[in-house]
Amino acid sequence: QQQVRQSPQSLTVWEGETAILNCSYENSAFDYFPWYQQFPGEGPALLISILSVSDKKEDGRFTIFFNKREKKLSLHIADSQPGDSATYFCAASLGGSGTYQRFGTGTKLQVVP
């Protein structure tokens, strides 16, 4: 049972466009949502995260929009660059100790110059 779902599976955008990656989750108790970026041959690395008390989080060109009622969130990458080409994973968890992060299946982003 996939508790975190991501779409699309792959996405291609032109350099300079905004890429939009979608994520949804099953458990309404989840309250921490990190996004990880993974390049080939490397492990995922935290990109940006949001807590469920917020509906938006910005960090430079990266913005998370969060809709608690619909159990959905999205990652917007503005002014996409070829260096942003990677796989992006949405994760969700219960905050606090004794728990772990559940991951989606990822969105592979390609930014074309």
Add this chain to the structure above:
Amino acid sequence: NAGVIQTPRHKVTGKGQEATLWCEPISGHSAVFWYRQTIVQGLEFLTYFRNQAPIDDSGMPKERFSAQMPNQSHSTLKIQSTQPQDSAVYLCASSAGLGEGAETLYFGSGTRLTVL
């Protein structure tokens, strides 16, 4: 800080053989996690330790998989009688362990296991 170190980077085994994967967490981190990555399933949680004690192994296939953390500087994942469906990238991650659910996970580069 060398980050999370996983060895070997690649491992090829024959069907039915045993595979042992190693992980050295970031020094000072008290939580260690194991995930399995495949194209179809994404990152699947396997198990995790805090202060070397097993906390949750709900993702571990029960019969052939086992994990240990004998000391704070390394953890192992052992797969007995490997099967082709075990082929995947096995990722180890560590975190500070102050509240694992909302902590940053620091991943190693993974071990790519291929079972022929």
